[in-house]
Amino acid sequence: xxxxxxxxxxxxxxxxxxxxxxLIPIIYVVLASFKPGSELFRxxxxxxxxxxxxxxYRDVFHRADFLTYFKNSAIVSVLSTILTVIINTMAGYAFAxxxxxxxxxxxxxxxxxxxxxxxxxxxxxxxxxxxxxxxxNFLGLIIxxxxxxxxxxxxxxxxxxxxxxxxxxxxxxxASETATFVHIMLxxxxxxxxxxxxxxxxxxxxxxxxxxxxxxxxxxxxxxxxLANFNGEYSVDWESLLAMSVVSMIxxxxxxxxxxxxxIKGMVTSGMKE
Amino acid sequence: MFPYAMxxxxxxxxxxxxxVPVVLGIYYxxxxxxxxxxxxxxxxxxxxxxxxDKRFWQAFLATGRFTLCALPIxxxxxxxxAVLMTKNVRLRGMFRAVYYWPSMISYIVxxxxxxFIFGESTGVINYLLTSxxxxxxxxxxxxxxxxxxxxxxxxxxxxxxxxxxxxxxxQSIPESYYEAATVDGASKTQQFWHVTIPLLRxxxxxxxxxxxxxxxxxxxxxxxxxxxxxxxxxxFVVQYVYEKAFQNVEMGYASALSMxxxxxxxxxxxxxxxxxxxxxxxx
Numbered sequence: 001x002x003x004x005x006x007x008x009x010x011x012x013x014x015x016x017x018x019x020x021x022x023l024i025p026i027i028y029v030v031l032a033s034f035k036p037g038s039e040l041f042r043x044x045x046x047x048x049x050x051x052x053x054x055x056x057y058r059d060v061f062h063r064a065d066f067l068t069y070f071k072n073s074a075i076v077s078v079l080s081t082i083l084t085v086i087i088n089t090m091a092g093y094a095f096a097x098x099x100x101x102x103x104x105x106x107x108x109x110x111x112x113x114x115x116x117x118x119x120x121x122x123x124x125x126x127x128x129x130x131x132x133x134x135x136x137n138f139l140g141l142i143i144x145x146x147x148x149x150x151x152x153x154x155x156x157x158x159x160x161x162x163x164x165x166x167x168x169x170x171x172x173x174x175a176s177e178t179a180t181f182v183h184i185m186l187x188x189x190x191x192x193x194x195x196x197x198x199x200x201x202x203x204x205x206x207x208x209x210x211x212x213x214x215x216x217x218x219x220x221x222x223x224x225x226x227l228a229n230f231n232g233e234y235s236v237d238w239e240s241l242l243a244m245s246v247v248s249m250i251x252x253x254x255x256x257x258x259x260x261x262x263x264i265k266g267m268v269t270s271g272m273k274e
Numbered sequence: 275m276f277p278y279a280m281x282x283x284x285x286x287x288x289x290x291x292x293x294v295p296v297v298l299g300i301y302y303x304x305x306x307x308x309x310x311x312x313x314x315x316x317x318x319x320x321x322x323x324x325x326x327d328k329r330f331w332q333a334f335l336a337t338g339r340f341t342l343c344a345l346p347i348x349x350x351x352x353x354x355x356a357v358l359m360t361k362n363v364r365l366r367g368m369f370r371a372v373y374y375w376p377s378m379i380s381y382i383v384x385x386x387x388x389x390f391i392f393g394e395s396t397g398v399i400n401y402l403l404t405s406x407x408x409x410x411x412x413x414x415x416x417x418x419x420x421x422x423x424x425x426x427x428x429x430x431x432x433x434x435x436x437x438x439x440x441x442x443x444x445q446s447i448p449e450s451y452y453e454a455a456t457v458d459g460a461s462k463t464q465q466f467w468h469v470t471i472p473l474l475r476x477x478x479x480x481x482x483x484x485x486x487x488x489x490x491x492x493x494x495x496x497x498x499x500x501x502x503x504x505x506x507x508x509x510f511v512v513q514y515v516y517e518k519a520f521q522n523v524e525m526g527y528a529s530a531l532s533m534x535x536x537x538x539x540x541x542x543x544x545x546x547x548x549x550x551x552x553x554x555x556x557x
Contacts, residue, residue, distance in 0.1 A: 015358050019372045025387050025430065026379070028398065032390070044405075045398045087283040094280035106281065113292045115543070119491040119512045120536040123302060123519050123529050124295030132290065147287035177276040206380035208494040213520075224382045228498055231386060238396060245383045252378050256371075 026249075033057070033242040040238055056243035066244060068219060069226040074251070076141045076211075076222060077204040083146040084200040085193050091147075092155020093185060097167060107156075110149045118209055126213050140214035141222070145204065151196050158192040159185070198259050202252050223248045302529035309523045320530035330531060332506055333514040336421075340510065341489040344425040348485040349478065352433045356440030357466075370441075374434035381431065385498030388427040389414065417507035420500055424508050427495060432488065436481045443477030444470070479550050483543055490539060511535050 028047065032040060033056055035049040060066050094100075095107050118125060125144070126135075134140030162185070170180040186193075211222045221229065227248060230241050303320055305313030324330055355373050359366060376384070392399050392413045400410050414420045447470065455465045471478075493512040496502060502509030515535065519528035 011358065011361060011363065015363065015369055018355065018358070019369055021430070022372050022376055022434070025391060026376075029387050029390060041396060044401050087287075090280040091284040094277040098277035098280075100277045103277070106285065109293075110284065110288060113288050115540065116292055116296060116536070117487075117491060119493065120532050120539065121292065121295045121299055122516065123525050123532060124298035125291055126519075127298060127302075128291055128295055144287060144291040147284040147291075149288075152284060181280075202378060206378075206382075208380065208382055208497075224380055224494075227382050227386065228494075231382075231389075231498055238390065241386065242390070245386055248383060249379055256375075256378055 029242055030246055033246045037239045056239045057247070060240055060243045060247065063240075065218070065226070069221050069223045070247070072138075072220060073205060073223040073248075076138055077201050077251075079138075080142040080146050080204045081197050081200040083142060084148065084151060085197050087146060088148060088151030088196060089155050089186070089189060089193055090181075091152045092157075093159050093181060093189075095152065095156045096159030096162075097164070107152075110152055114149045118213075122209075122213060129214055135214060136216045136220065138220070141204075141211055145207070145210055146200075148200070151200070154196060155189070155192055158189060162188060194259065198255055201255055205252055299529050299532060302526050303533045304530075305526045307526040307529075309525045313526060316526070320527045321534075323527060324530055324534060329506070330511075330514060333509050333511050336507060337490055337492075337510040340421060340425065340492070340508070341486060343421070344428055344489050345482070345485055347425070347429050348432060348436070348489065349481050351429055352436035352481065353440050353474075353478070355433060355437040356444055357470075359437065360441060360444045370437075373437055376431050377434040379431065381494035382498045384427055384431045385495045388423060388430075389499045392423050414500055415504050417504055420504055420507055424492075424496055424499060427499060428489065428492065431495065432485070436485070439481055439484075440474070440477055443474050447473045475550075479546070482550075483546050486542060486546065487539060490542075491535075 031048055034052050034054070036051055036053045036055060039046075039050055091110075095103060129135050129140045129144065134143065166184060167180060170184055175183075206224065207222075208224045208228065211225045212228075215221060215225060223244075227241070227244060230237065230244070302313060304315060304317060306316045306319070307313035359370050359373065363369070379387075390396050394400060394413055394415060397413065399413060404410055412419060414423060451469050451473065452465055455469050460468065490510075491512050492510055493516070496508050496510060496513065500508045502513050511531075512535070515528050515531045518524050518531060
């Protein structure tokens, strides 16, 4: 009995200890972002600000460039997410419900693209983006990353669980294939589509390498590019950088809090990551 | 025609931005292309040059060392988290969210956060080390310590994601196995080693492979934390290829380096599959 209680206490202690490590880096940064510049590098350092200030945030929001970067990230993430949900749902549905010439071969091709990440194809992908007129504009950030093999896979698995009788019934009733997809299947697929939307938003919002390859103009920078750029080799303007980092985390956090349940469930059933 | 129309957008994107680039990449790697003008065929010159490129092998070794040191921890820490989070504990949902949270933060911000905390002029770590009597140490300016701080940051940012993989693996183990083991008098520890671990092998294997691939192509986090320093100790292969391609504009040569990287990642994945028999439960 005593042993069991001790064991249980140990478990809770371990859980709390690990939770502390998961949280403390960000808590430290968030608190530091409320310190005036004079306090930021004071020795000995403190966890809590002595004089709380919103100065850093006020400065950041008064910078025209920061607002532009935020807006760019929002436009790219939202549009790319919409496109991602549409085209991957279409493809996943086709693979689950239709047999057509080459379906297995094409599906294998889709899955094989997982083995070739952007990191190993940087140069030719950069070249293709240039050739297709997508260099240094948002099209290059929105369109190419919208197709994701994991998305297709996830939707396909989902539609395997939807009975084929539904399609047959619709066919007997004379509905066209398109109408069946739009009016019957899409409403059913809402859970899987929202999981896809959440992931896609997070991927696009946090992405660094695609924007780095595709965007040259400062005016078109996304937040991640801007953050990396402000992080100079020798001098770093930490007051602004900390506030910007904190603001940059908020959209994904909001999305996570709203969709927490689906998020974890979607992760569990799919185990997906780009 | 309907199914073809449905897969067309994805098929187009994968063809234009993956299949064609693979072919282009192989072609570029056999030329001396400088980013402009027409590429000239040079045979395997880029590959022989790569074999003799000391800085490339330096980056390669640094990546290997980093991956080797980080991989065991990358595989084990999330497993610990998942085991705790499948126990019947209070506030489990909240703790799961807390553990998962770091994986939603971009690599750039993770890098900045750890740079701020471990930086010698900005950081709190040296203060803590001093107050427990260890004294000031070189952190991001020491080659060894910088590597370990990058490893720490990487593990901090990936553990939550892998934990979720493990949780789904753990939940798929039938409760009856544990009941049978309990009836046979197996302790909790014995159950973990003789029931959980063998049945979890496919997931462990998946995390192993994904972890390896992710670590070997690390880029964003290192860029925002150390920029590859000090003295190239954390300059990994992807960064080296990027610099060759887009700063030195040696596109042909950088393509050859990319091919070598692809071969390494591909071989390692296949080897891991072969060695572990795909992580199947029954041999």
